[in-house]
Amino acid sequence: MxxxxxxxSGLAALMAGATLAGAAMAATQLGNFPTFLAxxxxxxxxxxxxVVVGATAQPSDVVGAIDLATSLATTNYNTVSTSTTSTVSIxxxxxxxxxxxxxYLGASLNSVKSTLTSSDLSSLLAGGTLNINNxxxxxxxxxxxxxxxxxxxxxxxxxxxxxxxxxxxxxxSAAAYKYRIVFAKPVAETTTNLRGNSINMxxxxxxxxxxTNDTSGxxxxxxxxxxxxxxxxxxxxxxxxxxxxxxxxTFSSVATSGSTNVAVTTINGQTYNLYDGSPIQLSxxxxxxxxxxxxxGSSGSGTATLFVGGNKLVLQSTGTLTRNNNVxxxxxxxxxxxxxxxxxxxxxxxxxQYAPSTDIMVAAGGTYADPVFGAFKFAFxxxxxxxxxxxxxxxxxxxxxSTVAEGVSFKDSNGKTLTQNFxxxxxxxxxxxxxxGKIIHLNESDVIGLxxxxxxxxxxxxxxxxxxxxxxxxxxxxxxxxxTATFTDVASxxxxxxxxxxxxxxxxxxxGTLYLDGYAYNVSNTSTANQVTIxxxxxxxxxxTTSGSTQYIYPSIKSNLGANVAIAGPVIINLxxxxxxxxxxxxxxxxxxxxxxxxxxxxxxxxxxxxxxxDGTVIADAxxxxxxxxKQVGKVWYVIKNISTIVNTSTSVTVQIDVGNTQSSSATSxxxxxxxxPSIIVMADRDxxxxxxxxxxxxxxxxTQIGATTPLFTNGIxxxxxxxxxxxxxxxxxxxxxxxxSTPSTGANTVSISYPNQQSIATVSVGANPVSSSVTTGGxxxxxxxxxxxxxxxxxxxVTATDKTANNLxxxxxxxxxxxxxxxxxxxxxxxxxxxxGGTLGSAWTASNAYIIAVDDAFATGKVALVxxxxxxxxxxxxxxxxxxxxxxxxxxxxxxxxxxxxxxxxGTAPA
Numbered sequence: 054m055x056x057x058x059x060x061x062s063g064l065a066a067l068m069a070g071a072t073l074a075g076a077a078m079a080a081t082q083l084g085n086f087p088t089f090l091a092x093x094x095x096x097x098x099x100x101x102x103x104v105v106v107g108a109t110a111q112p113s114d115v116v117g118a119i120d121l122a123t124s125l126a127t128t129n130y131n132t133v134s135t136s137t138t139s140t141v142s143i144x145x146x147x148x149x150x151x152x153x154x155x156x157y158l159g160a161s162l163n164s165v166k167s168t169l170t171s172s173d174l175s176s177l178l179a180g181g182t183l184n185i186n187n188x189x190x191x192x193x194x195x196x197x198x199x200x201x202x203x204x205x206x207x208x209x210x211x212x213x214x215x216x217x218x219x220x221x222x223x224x225x226s227a228a229a230y231k232y233r234i235v236f237a238k239p240v241a242e243t244t245t246n247l248r249g250n251s252i253n254m255x256x257x258x259x260x261x262x263x264x265t266n267d268t269s270g271x272x273x274x275x276x277x278x279x280x281x282x283x284x285x286x287x288x289x290x291x292x293x294x295x296x297x298x299x300x301x302x303t304f305s306s307v308a309t310s311g312s313t314n315v316a317v318t319t320i321n322g323q324t325y326n327l328y329d330g331s332p333i334q335l336s337x338x339x340x341x342x343x344x345x346x347x348x349x350g351s352s353g354s355g356t357a358t359l360f361v362g363g364n365k366l367v368l369q370s371t372g373t374l375t376r377n378n379n380v381x382x383x384x385x386x387x388x389x390x391x392x393x394x395x396x397x398x399x400x401x402x403x404x405x406q407y408a409p410s411t412d413i414m415v416a417a418g419g420t421y422a423d424p425v426f427g428a429f430k431f432a433f434x435x436x437x438x439x440x441x442x443x444x445x446x447x448x449x450x451x452x453x454x455s456t457v458a459e460g461v462s463f464k465d466s467n468g469k470t471l472t473q474n475f476x477x478x479x480x481x482x483x484x485x486x487x488x489x490g491k492i493i494h495l496n497e498s499d500v501i502g503l504x505x506x507x508x509x510x511x512x513x514x515x516x517x518x519x520x521x522x523x524x525x526x527x528x529x530x531x532x533x534x535x536x537t538a539t540f541t542d543v544a545s546x547x548x549x550x551x552x553x554x555x556x557x558x559x560x561x562x563x564x565g566t567l568y569l570d571g572y573a574y575n576v577s578n579t580s581t582a583n584q585v586t587i588x589x590x591x592x593x594x595x596x597x598t599t600s601g602s603t604q605y606i607y608p609s610i611k612s613n614l615g616a617n618v619a620i621a622g623p624v625i626i627n628l629x630x631x632x633x634x635x636x637x638x639x640x641x642x643x644x645x646x647x648x649x650x651x652x653x654x655x656x657x658x659x660x661x662x663x664x665x666x667x668d669g670t671v672i673a674d675a676x677x678x679x680x681x682x683x684k685q686v687g688k689v690w691y692v693i694k695n696i697s698t699i700v701n702t703s704t705s706v707t708v709q710i711d712v713g714n715t716q717s718s719s720a721t722s723x724x725x726x727x728x729x730x731p732s733i734i735v736m737a738d739r740d741x742x743x744x745x746x747x748x749x750x751x752x753x754x755x756x757t758q759i760g761a762t763t764p765l766f767t768n769g770i771x772x773x774x775x776x777x778x779x780x781x782x783x784x785x786x787x788x789x790x791x792x793x794x795s796t797p798s799t800g801a802n803t804v805s806i807s808y809p810n811q812q813s814i815a816t817v818s819v820g821a822n823p824v825s826s827s828v829t830t831g832g833x834x835x836x837x838x839x840x841x842x843x844x845x846x847x848x849x850x851x852v853t854a855t856d857k858t859a860n861n862l863x864x865x866x867x868x869x870x871x872x873x874x875x876x877x878x879x880x881x882x883x884x885x886x887x888x889x890x891g892g893t894l895g896s897a898w899t900a901s902n903a904y905i906i907a908v909d910d911a912f913a914t915g916k917v918a919l920v921x922x923x924x925x926x927x928x929x930x931x932x933x934x935x936x937x938x939x940x941x942x943x944x945x946x947x948x949x950x951x952x953x954x955x956x957x958x959x960x961g962t963a964p965a
Contacts, residue, residue, distance in 0.1 A: 082907075082945045083941045084941050084942055084943045086124070090125060090861045090863065090917065090919065098130055101860055103846070103860045104118050104122050104845055105848070105849055105852055105864050105865065105873055106846075106865045110871075113926045113927065114926060114929050114930070114933075116930065117865060117921070117930045117933030117934065118846070118933065120936075120937035121863055121937055122845065122846065123568070125863070129839045143816075143818045143820070143823055144823070144826070145821055146174070146430075146818040146823025146824075147823075148817070149162055149165050149166040149819065150815060150816060150817065151165070155741075155814040156815045156816075157787065157815070158205075158813050159206070162205065162817065163201055163202055173819075174819070174820055176256050177255050177428065178195075178196040179256075180196065181253045185242050185250055192237065192238060192240050193236070193237045194236045194237065196253075196255070197232070198230055198233075198429070198819065199231040200230060203223070203224050203228065204221065204431075206219070206436065206817065207220070207222045208220075208770055208785035209773060211416075212412055214414075215776065216776040218414065220419070220433060221815075223413040223414075224412055225408075225410055225411040226410065228406050228407070229408055230423070231404055233402060234402065236400070236401055239401040240401070241398075242397065243396050243398070244271075247274075249262075249344070249345055254276070254278070257280045257282075257363075257364075258279075260282075260344040260345060260358060262277045262344055264398075266398040269370070269393065270370070271391050271398045271400050272369065272370045273370070276365070277364075278364065279340075279360045279361075280428075281294070281361070282360050284357070284359075285358075285359055286355070286356050287304055287355055287356075291359070298339075300341075301321055302359060304357060304359065305319055306353040307346060307347070308353070313328055318359065320335070327341065327343035327359070329343060329344055329346040330342075340362065340364060341359070341362075342360045344360075345357060345358045364377055368405070370388050374405060383408045384406070384425050385408075387405075387406070405425060407424065407425050409424075415432075415433045416433070418433075429820060431817065431819055432825065433817050434818070435815075436789060436813040442809075445809060446807050446809050446810070447463065447464060447616075447810075449461070449462075449616065449735055449805075449808055450805050452760075452801070452803040453759050456478070456757055457478045458476065459474065459760060459801075460472060460473060461473055461475055465518075465519070465611065465613060466611040466612065468613055469544035471543060471544035471610065473487070473521050473620075474488045475487075475493055475733070476731035476752040476754075476759060478754040478758075480756050482754075483753075483754050483759065484731070485620060491504050491506065493731075494506060495606070495607050495622060496624040496626065497588050497589065497605040497606070498604065501584065501587065503525075503527060503583040504525065505524055506523050506543070507521075507524070507540075508610070508620060509574060510644075518572070520543075521544070521610070523540065523541045524538065524540055525541045526539040527578075527582070527584075537553065538578070538585045539551075549567055551566070551567045551576045564576065564577045565577075572590070573589075573590035575590050589605065602640065603640040603649060604640070606642065606710055607621045607643060607644050609644040609734075612808065614808060615810060616735050617644060619734040620733060621728075621731070621733070621734050622711065622732060623709055623710070625710075626707075626708050628706050629705040638651060638653045638654075640652075643691060645688060645734070645745060650686060650693070651666075651668050653667075654703075654705070662674055662701035663675065663700070663702070663703045667684060672693065673695035673699060674699055675701050678695060679696075683724075683725035687745055688746050689716060689736075690715065690716055691710060692710070692711050692712075692713050692727045693708060693709075693710055694708070694709055696709045711728060711729060712727065712728045713726070713727060713728070714765075716765045716767045728749075730751055732749055733750040733804075734748070734749050735806055737786070738811075738812070740788060746767045746787065747767050748792060748806065749766075750762075750764050750765075750804050753802070759801060760800075761801075763782075763794065764792050764794055767786075768787045769785070770786060774794075780798060781796060787812075791806070792806050849872045858913040858916070861917045861918070862911065862912070864920045865921050865933065867887070867894075867923070867924075868888060869892065869894065874922065876912075877908060878890075878895075882910075883920070884897070887904075899924060900924060901952050902928060903922060903931050903951045903952070904948065904950055904951070905921050905932055905936055905949050906948035908920065909947075931952075931953075931955065938955055940958050948963040949961070949962075950963045
């Protein structure tokens, strides 16, 4: 067979094959393949090499050359900066989100941190010892704050707001937190003995001013305290600071009122009588009080503990908590282990749980102070990446380009801006077409006409790449001579040509290969002029006719920051070739999951007749030809239905596939009808639950206008998305994508999606005064592939003198078929042991051996020739495969002999 040259694209170019002989000494290290065949540029790296095979090469050598071409393509790239990284630190508190257990949007606070202890808040939650007066009993205790299930970070409209905001949400009537004091052993004392003892609570010192019990145990415990108590003797003065205000206090004397001692004090020049255990409120609202007021020595002398800015807490077994004589709404008290024996009451734990009476939303940068003790705050700093982080967020826009065409625009994974009209309005009837009415094919292996489009990718998610290609020309031929199909990449503008022996109108098929991003796509002609099909090579040959073949529906395109964007809409597939008593099966692959859907046209008996089945469920037969089934693939619902007539002798059916009009998890075949219009599906990367959720943007149109309609979410978190008076709705999903759906009174509806490069993480902290700060570090460089638009493959008869001096060369095949290898022997660059002089092989060539040899300064100074060859065709294929599989990594040799297998190669010393 005559080997035909063809030009591939993207990351590789193809060529014809060879066998080998020849080699020479070189300083280049083979372990550095393929980088020594490229040149460093200011923006990255550029391939500087041609792959050369002999004009009489064997087909197996062609395949080996293709492998090497894909490896060479990896050296052609630009280095681009990746997104930045932010590290958050907390002072004055503790973060609820950790590196090993981050707080994602929508997650409850207790899912990442169930309980705060003294290890988290050393001052606020310090343990202590309760020393009971009169008998010396000691009871150690610990303090805890329990997070609850309802507070979370969400996107919603807070009370009094006109638009939804991102915030820490405390729902009304749901527990916000629980504070606990836990004693190591039950406190068992009379209420009289308990009075006057101090206990540390949330960073403040409190004195038990009263305690009562009945036959069931403690009924009430009164506490007086605050953050800065001071013990004074009569005649002493002290300054107390509350916020920014200072209070000068003098303890004047001790008086009595019945059985109660009174601390007579002067505060900022005014005299007050502070009854033991009974605080009063100053005119500015500050509470002051005294406890442990004792007489000592002569009349009027004594000691007391004074509080300014303190609190009087009354805890009751009925659940009520009073702070400074006011009942704290939403606070519930529990005395755990509360019992009584004779006059001695026992208690093992005091719990105070708080639930706000109304919804509370703490916006980014805000705090929410504990309303019971006033001792700690919840702080919501922001999410990472924040909504304003342009470096780590990208925009995906869906907007009309005219009254008849709607388009999508975003940067693809190569950093190229892809702008494509995907929906065309013909008097209210919408189809997947561009602005001029050219069809956009959303189904792998569709027949593509001239100037029409094909969406291609590598199948299962997450796709490495994806492209929209327009068939811009087809050079036809009615003979055996080559024709050419040319595609233009919509994003990059690069044109790719594929050689075809296109026998137009004869029904004879020929297939060429197009390489994009290192992946092969089969391009085939059809029996009709100016039409081709294109299919990812890994999924099979063209066209799809074999039972059990995989067919990709809605191939997706990876965005610059990792979303997968797919154009979806009604597509048609035909199941043909099934005869009575046989099955014809197709595996449908959707972009939202790697799980395939098994669709079968079957007839297991003449009694049952022909049946269309989806994953074993019959959806249509002769008695129900219009049957349909809603199928959830990943997190997105699709509808599969028959639209053809079925009789018991049918040998084919026509099946329509579309996106369901709801993405609810409860969708069923009864409730989930199709969207019926071109739509955009934006799929996030895998989240913390290994799910890939999606946003679906359908299209709507009138006779005079086209635009987007209400977005659908598989994992949305917005409850009230409308923005009052602004003609727009705003949404977020749990990944952290923000969607703005604009609905102006005139003109078209549009959608803008802010997509983050990672699942958003919230920074929520708790402490006396928590403050967050972030340190942003620049991203590291990453490689962005650059398409190779010129041929890198040549036959040895095509290589010019300029080619030899301007390029490194990869010579596949030995001197008997690749004349350039023999030229190296003749020039003394390779030993005569590698010759093929007069058709006779030199001594280096022995059965089952191959050679990989780097020859420095081969045809020009500074240029390398890499010889890859074996004695027979199978040996050459072994050498190319070993090199392509990176089996030489780390080797410092400039030449090696190879034998064995690709999986377990044996390396020996090549002849000098």
